[in-house]
Amino acid sequence: MTEGTEIKIPVSGIRIRHKARVSIAVIGNPNAGKSTLFNRLTGLRQTTANFPGVTVEKHVGTVQLEHSAINLVDLPGIYSLDGNSADERIAVDVTLGRMAGTQRPSGLLVVIDATHIYQGLYLLEQLLELQLPTMVALTMIDAATASGITIDIPALQNALGGIPVYPVSSISGHGLSELKRGLERITAIKVPAIPASWPELSKTAQQLAQQLGADWQRIDVIQALLQTHPDLAGKLGQQLGADTVAGLRLKLFGDSLPAAAEARQRYRWVRNVIAEVQETAPLYMKMGVRLVRWTNRPWPATLLFFAVLMLVFQAVFTWATPMMDAIDGVSSELGRWIVTQMGHNALSSFLADGVIAGVGSVIIFLPQILILFLFIIILEDTGYLARTSFLMDRVMRSVGLSGQSVIPMLSSFACAVPAIMATRIIPERRDRIATIMAAPFMTCSARLPIYALLIAAFVPKQSVGWMNLQGLVLFGLYLLGILGGLGTAWLLKSSALKGPKPRFMLALPEFRRPNLQTVAIKLYDRGRIFLKRAGTVIFAVAIGVWVLAYYPRMDVAQYRSTLTAAQTNNQAAMGNAQSAAQMSQSWLGRIGRKIEPVFKPLGWDWRVSSAVIAGFPAREVVVAVMGTIYAVGSQADEQSLSEKLRAARWPDGRPIFTLPMVLGLLVFYAWCLQCAATLATIRRETNSWRWPIFAWTYMTTIGYAGAFVIYQVGSML
Amino acid sequence: MTLADLVPGDIATLEQIDTTDPGVVRLMMLGMVEDITVRLENIAIGGDPLEVGFFGSSVSLRKEQARHFKVSRILPGD
Numbered sequence: 001m002t003e004g005t006e007i008k009i010p011v012s013g014i015r016i017r018h019k020a021r022v023s024i025a026v027i028g029n030p031n032a033g034k035s036t037l038f039n040r041l042t043g044l045r046q047t048t049a050n051f052p053g054v055t056v057e058k059h060v061g062t063v064q065l066e067h068s069a070i071n072l073v074d075l076p077g078i079y080s081l082d083g084n085s086a087d088e089r090i091a092v093d094v095t096l097g098r099m100a101g102t103q104r105p106s107g108l109l110v111v112i113d114a115t116h117i118y119q120g121l122y123l124l125e126q127l128l129e130l131q132l133p134t135m136v137a138l139t140m141i142d143a144a145t146a147s148g149i150t151i152d153i154p155a156l157q158n159a160l161g162g163i164p165v166y167p168v169s170s171i172s173g174h175g176l177s178e179l180k181r182g183l184e185r186i187t188a189i190k191v192p193a194i195p196a197s198w199p200e201l202s203k204t205a206q207q208l209a210q211q212l213g214a215d216w217q218r219i220d221v222i223q224a225l226l227q228t229h230p231d232l233a234g235k236l237g238q239q240l241g242a243d244t245v246a247g248l249r250l251k252l253f254g255d256s257l258p259a260a261a262e263a264r265q266r267y268r269w270v271r272n273v274i275a276e277v278q279e280t281a282p283l284y285m286k287m288g289v290r291l292v293r294w295t296n297r298p299w300p301a302t303l304l305f306f307a308v309l310m311l312v313f314q315a316v317f318t319w320a321t322p323m324m325d326a327i328d329g330v331s332s333e334l335g336r337w338i339v340t341q342m343g344h345n346a347l348s349s350f351l352a353d354g355v356i357a358g359v360g361s362v363i364i365f366l367p368q369i370l371i372l373f374l375f376i377i378i379l380e381d382t383g384y385l386a387r388t389s390f391l392m393d394r395v396m397r398s399v400g401l402s403g404q405s406v407i408p409m410l411s412s413f414a415c416a417v418p419a420i421m422a423t424r425i426i427p428e429r430r431d432r433i434a435t436i437m438a439a440p441f442m443t444c445s446a447r448l449p450i451y452a453l454l455i456a457a458f459v460p461k462q463s464v465g466w467m468n469l470q471g472l473v474l475f476g477l478y479l480l481g482i483l484g485g486l487g488t489a490w491l492l493k494s495s496a497l498k499g500p501k502p503r504f505m506l507a508l509p510e511f512r513r514p515n516l517q518t519v520a521i522k523l524y525d526r527g528r529i530f531l532k533r534a535g536t537v538i539f540a541v542a543i544g545v546w547v548l549a550y551y552p553r554m555d556v557a558q559y560r561s562t563l564t565a566a567q568t569n570n571q572a573a574m575g576n577a578q579s580a581a582q583m584s585q586s587w588l589g590r591i592g593r594k595i596e597p598v599f600k601p602l603g604w605d606w607r608v609s610s611a612v613i614a615g616f617p618a619r620e621v622v623v624a625v626m627g628t629i630y631a632v633g634s635q636a637d638e639q640s641l642s643e644k645l646r647a648a649r650w651p652d653g654r655p656i657f658t659l660p661m662v663l664g665l666l667v668f669y670a671w672c673l674q675c676a677a678t679l680a681t682i683r684r685e686t687n688s689w690r691w692p693i694f695a696w697t698y699m700t701t702i703g704y705a706g707a708f709v710i711y712q713v714g715s716m717l
Numbered sequence: 718m719t720l721a722d723l724v725p726g727d728i729a730t731l732e733q734i735d736t737t738d739p740g741v742v743r744l745m746m747l748g749m750v751e752d753i754t755v756r757l758e759n760i761a762i763g764g765d766p767l768e769v770g771f772f773g774s775s776v777s778l779r780k781e782q783a784r785h786f787k788v789s790r791i792l793p794g795d
Contacts, residue, residue, distance in 0.1 A: 389777070507775065
């Protein structure tokens with residue numbers, strides 16, 4: 001570089017990453033577009049953890065602003081601060097700084113759906129009692145305009161006592177830069193000293209808080225007076241005397257229930273504000289709107305629901321095949337290449353049979369799992385999942401539950417762990433536990449690999465009408481899971497968990513076009529979790545199983561004797577006989593034969609039995625274990641795992657995988673609880689060991705019994 | 718006449734709410750308070766639950782709770 005040369009760097013090209021100093025809570029009604037806005041603002045700069053002590057996911061993301069950065073904490077959607085369900089209590093505790101280990105937010109970003117400002121403004125008025133810097137993001141402003149709603153923003157700001165309101169559209173990105181500029185100054189925002197919706201309550205609470213001292217804030221007094229926080233209500237009674245408190249309540253609420261009085265009071269104010277700021281144009285219904293309305297009607301909606309389910313099962317099989325074949329091709333090619341490069345020795349067997357055959361046989365199911373999740377995420381995002389709870393309430397009532405149990409059960413098709421957490425929306429404990437016990441029966445994505453493997457290997461690829469038989473069998477297995485779950489709920493609700501008829505009330509979201517970014521982020525998250533498990537837990541198990549299957553090696557005398565025993569000139573047959581003999585004298589073979597009698601009545605040989613045992617911590621391990629066992633135990637590396645299964649024989653030459661045995665194995669998988677993560681989640685969510693122990697014992701028993709009956713009856717026919 | 722007696726498409730005003738049922742109070746927190754206008758959107762197969770629309774929102778509830786809402790019909794449905 002010569003002296004005097006100036007290097008010009010365009011200023012806009014430099015992005016300075018600021019460190020976030022303040023933490024802002026993002027709060028709003030369910031389905032108000034909170035998560036979409038959160039994703040839009042933070043992108044992939046977010047982390048997911050659990051709040052300490054509870055299993056509610058804590059999403060924290062950083063937004064880079066022009067001069068600074070802030071942390072956003074995404075909270076579960078709520079309608080009010082009364083904390084009726086576990087999710088609501090957590091959102092409230094975090095916002096109020098009552099959650100141990102989580103800092104009180106320095107401000108609130110309240111997300112209000114422009115098409116639903118009625119419920120949004122109610123929550124906002126409750127939140128203003130917190131006296132934290134607050135601003136409003138008015139989301140879905142384009143959807144509001146499209147449906148003929150216009151909102152006078154300055155008038156709304158005025159009605160709210162001057163707090164800033166930013167109309168945004170997370171889909172088009174409209175208004176986001178203004179919102180970001182506003183976020184930069186959020187801590188300087190002054191909220192009105194007395195919110196307009198219920199000044200009497202706010203003033204009374206403010207005076208009492210000053211009188212009571214530093215450990216009382218206005219919101220604490222309000223929650224004590226409204227009796228929405230029993231501990232605070234008790235404490236207030238002690239400090240002021242029960243009579244004084246009763247007098248205050250009489251003056252504020254009359255003879256109404258406090259919570260009902262609050263709803264009447266604040267919603268009356270909200271209605272007046274809406275009359276002032278919102279104009280709804282009489283709107284002729286557009287084709288799309290009319291179609292959505294029509295599909296919301298009971299019969300079309302129910303039919304659509306089943307059509308969607310069938311489509312999912314078809315897609316899981318047909319769309320994924322090319323990608324799965326590609327992964328299969330790469331992994332077997334890699335295994336063969338390793339063996340040709342290194343020859344037959346311990347290391348090459350470890351790499352080819354242990355690592356590649358073991359982990360590879362699980363990774364191959366990534367495409368199917370992503371397709372399944374894609375559908376579930378889209379159903380969630382369009383609001384359709386919530387609508388099914390309306391459709392299915394009647395069915396759920398016949399087993400003693402309500403439509404509220406439908407969402408957890410449907411999300412259990414993806415994974416039982418978040419599904420069990422999703423039961424937190426169910427207010428009654430007995431109904432919640434019955435739902436938790438039913439959820440693990442639903443066919444989760446980890447069951448998919450074993451179903452797919454066995455179906456592909458043993459169900460012929462032929463069409464039945466417009467469906468193919470393999471998809472139909474898969475659908476049958478899903479039904480089996482649903483029946484198991486509903487049956488269990490019914491049994492529990494008519495015995496141990498008998499209780500009052502559950503209530504059912506739920507806000508139904510409108511149909512909404514799914515947001516591409518949200519779908520992509522969720523899908524990416526799911527894929528990552530799956531691969532992480534394949535790379536850690538399943539990798540470790542596959543290595544362990546390989547060691548057990550490979551050692552101890554036969555000595556020379558044994559080796560010779562197998563050659564003489566084989567008595568054949570066929571090179572491949574000799575090789576196979578030799579591998580089988582090595583396998584059966586390995587540690588795994590010895591252990592396997594010890595447990596074989598337990599599973600013999602189900603028609604399983606020791607290899608299947610040991611794979612199933614190894615699968616108890618995590619069921620997708622079974623496929624990895626089978627992959628390793630059958631790779632070590634065979635010479636013919638070019639065969640796929642399903643070909644190896646088809647070729648597996650008992651010592652007397654009968655095939656192991658007969659139709660009754662395979663069907664039994666599938667039933668065992670449909671019902672058995674092979675998932676340590678689910679057990680741990682049940683333990684945390686029910687706060688006792690009783691329920692996970694019950695779930696495990698019960699499900700293992702009926703899984704075994706189902707497989708036993710099918711194998712025995714099937715073999716007799 | 719109560720909310721449970723309406724047919725799909727009916728538009729009515731909520732007149733008086735009996736708050737003895739805790740589920741009803743929960744519905745009030747969602748905005749179902751006196752003097753608002755609601756529309757009965759759908760009734761599920763089998764006659765229960767109901768879907769009620771107001772101010773652009775939809776709420777699903779069972780007949781059991783709907784009986785606690787006295788209404789006066791202002792526009793009959795289809």
